Amino acid sequence: MSQIEIKDPAASGMQQVTEKVSKYRWRILAMLFVATTINYVDRSIIGVLGPTLQNHVFHWTNTEYSNINFSFMIAYALGMLLMGGLVDRLGTKFGYAISIGIWSVFSLAHALVTKSMGWIGFAVARFGLGIGESGNFPSCIKTVAEWFPKKERAFATGIFNAGTNIGAILAPLIVPLVVMNDGTNWQFAFCVTFVFSAVWLVIWLTTYKKPEVHPKVSKAELDYILSDTVVENNQRLPWKRVFGLKETWAFAIAKTTDAVWWFYLFWGGFFLHAQFGLELKGLALPMMTIYLISDIGSIVGGWLSSKFIKMGWTINKSRKTTLLLCAILIMPVAFATQTDNQWVAVLLIGLAAGGHQAWSANIFTIVSDVFPKKATASVVGIGGMVGALASAGANLSLGRVLDSSGKSGYFFAFLIAGCLYLVALLAIHLIMPKMRARDENLRYVETN
Template sequence: MTSPPTQEKTLSGLQQAAGKVGKYRWRILALLFVATTINYVDRSIIGVLGPTLQNHVFHWTNTEYSNINFAFMIAYGLGMLLMGGLVDRVGTKIGYALSIGIWSIFSLSHALVTRSMGWIGFAVARFGLGIGEAGNFPSCIKTVAEWFPKKERAFATGIFNAGTNIGAILAPLIIPLVVMNDGTNWQFAFCITFVFSAIWLVLWLTTYRKPEVHPRVGKAELDHILSDTTAENSERLPWRRVFGLKETWAFAILKTTDAVWWFYLFWGGFFLHAQFGLELKGLALPMITIYVISDVGSIVGGWLSSAFIKRGWSINKSRKVTLLLCALLILPVAFATQTDNQWVAVVLIGLAAGGHQAWSANIFTVVSDVFPKKATASVVGIGGMVGALASAMANLGLGRVLDSSGKSGYFFAFLIAGSLYLTVLLIIHLMIPKMTPRDEHLRYVHK
């Protein structure tokens, strides 16, 4: 195994090195970024449009809205488990294509829901959307593991993960252009990404191969990709083999923080509406601000741990110090309900969302740090299932609390959102203090 180079000190150095060894892997990363952006436009529509649909079209209670989100999250959790194993079994190219095809069809199906169907019609559409969208992150993490050396993976993950924020920014930017404050034309909001999904599918199916067999990847770039890892062999590794490993469940515990991200995504607009009286068009700028800050967090968080590694820190120290900084950045969001100034609340939520995205970029990378490439999608799927189930229960509980106690229920939601990350990080450090990697037979690699 070749020792990783140490001369790259900064992002500019990384880009210069990319130019010398070839840069086709960055084109693959661009496809991941675009797909994740489409994914989050589809996913974010309900959070942006939710108050309008609740007040002017379907007249849902908070409990009924939480039931819609519960259906999505249960499907997302089930889909994570199924899609993670499927992507490892059939490969990234076919697995990812199936995922985006399914979620695009079910995104369109929302526009067919009538008032007589009520929240149940939306719940069915969201269930199908959840199954399809569950394949995005297992596919992306596996692709990054296939195409990037470990020293670049957190940065690459931060870049494609930034697509979540771009999608969340585009949703409140585009939806008010086609939907009125009274809900007129709401169906159009669920049709806007289908064409882009179809174009992406064509590009993916005609472009993607593993780097070892890709005709556009030269020897220098392939050597760089494999500089601190090895090529994946063809032997299959069933997901049940990783199910009992403590590292799998450490990642799953890290993913329980997804409940906080889904809270921002699905309830952020509702909170700003309840606390400050913002309608659809008034929500646009605050929500865009939150997700712009999130975007910065995603990229900087991925870059930071990679920068620590390039300074000679161990992977274990680099990832965990970055996670600690993220947790400390998130902590002040507990005070979001204690201000009468909407922009103070928006900045607190934005910083917390940015901290979460930096956290996510690093915990996803932990999987490829510890597990062989052939197991990454399965482990991400198992962890994603746990995160989705935690999110489902949190959504279900919050809807009922809000119906019974009014907007004061948000106090406890933000308190938990601010304190959860430090608690989880302590647990993980006790579970895997050294983050020792495993080989393709899942045995520890001792250096």
């Protein structure tokens, strides 16, 4: 607990009242971080284990592996649209619970796939996983909007978003402990997170309430949370009402960069295997390095734009300046295929992945900067759908290019990965030059 000094206008002279300020919002953020970490362990296992399953167990072609990922991404796209609206309709408590329940069950389902089912069995399990996991980010962004003032939201988003990297770090650390290089015991890799998901779900359902009614939130903390926003009414705002707004599509364009992130996540291990001959246990340290750098990028990117705001910059200038720095930081990844040194390639990919996570923390925060809290999950869902569709198309194309052209296909993938962010930022600025906020009725908020 921290303390603030509040002057009592009814008291004589300069008498001051000291009131304790709770920090319960940070406990809520810790729960979002843990859930996002579990989410990304589940999501990343296929990227770590993929080369082993392809070469020693199922003998997939690159096209068949891309079909498996395509199934996940299409489900994720559909789920983003559905889950975003569901979370806004049911609220974060029950919407998030449904999401994590679905993804936990389908994560376990991977272990039931047999050789006779082939890639189709994995595609079905990945489809269910995609539906469930699609609810994570709409739920998290909505929760941050409910629990944090605007000046802290980018930093808070950067912290929970860092769970994506922790999950991606844990996956290559855990998988080699239970799976052999020849694929023995591969089923165990898909069972490790189920218990943690179940425990998290029980804690969430028994403890979560909105800050306005939470018994552990002091009045001073609630006042701080609402210090740069307003209390909204409880009238529902259908996602269809935000679908045609230009700000929704500015965010959607920003989310097309998800195709780059999923390229690292699902094909990074395959690239390192093809370029440098790394097997399962040899992939662990390089992939952990990439996502450790990503973790730093997520937190620093969120901190930086929040720092700019505290320095007196406008939200528009703070967010876009940070996005520009991210885009510049990412560009050198275009040269990842031009080196014979695996650690140079790893560091270039890590730098770009860190830039992406800093970018991601800020574009997610832009949603809560511009839209009322009741619409954030829906907007995140629409943008996430576009990002997932872009990722699905890119993934499907890459698998076919690699089967026809060999590893030279990675050159074009990394070239696009290095340039896409600057193009997206230009489009965002042209569509939304001033980043004007909208109220609970989606009217522009008047500014002085």
